[in-house]
Amino acid sequence: MPSSFFFARLVPNRPDFPMSMTAEEQATMGAHSAFLQSQLSAGSLVVAGPVMDPKGVFGLAVFEAESMAALSALLEKDPARAIGRYEIFPMASAFARPAAK
Template identity: 35%
Template sequence: MKCYLCKYIPPRTDFLATMTDEEREWMKQHGAFLDDLLDRGLIVAHGPVMDPSGGYGVSLYRIADDQNIQAITSEDPIVRNGAGHYEHHPMLHLNVRS
């Protein structure tokens, strides 16, 4: 298994406060996408971080060795629509309470 902390970087620092209607719809799709990955066991947690210098999203992934983290996150609707990108940070391991 491979583990990652993935950080969703929005297209602008005030994104949550200034989203267009179209971006708001993409964010709903983004949440559904991440919830599906959570249900499938690829993500163990995800959520927004309210950083005063600009919010962002965090997801903790635990994926099979033959899976590609960039391929997975590139399918996120918010990314597919060009509204931000992910940083991928490998982790040595990920302990989770069951």
């Protein structure tokens, strides 16, 4: 089955999350980073990182997956689900440059 690209936005449970993380939440974010690194290595993650929106920081990720259902199932395994929720949107079409060397 052909794969598609999806935009995933991780919205924290509170707007001041980056500035008010507890030690436990910092550990969760470390596990979240490890999860993303594993998806990058597996080839499903294209790019990810925090977006410093003045209205509220959020996490951005672009994934390549067979379906939205497949991506949703994958993101259920992300430890960051404990600190926020994902909004997932299919991309109608996408252009991607080859990986930088």
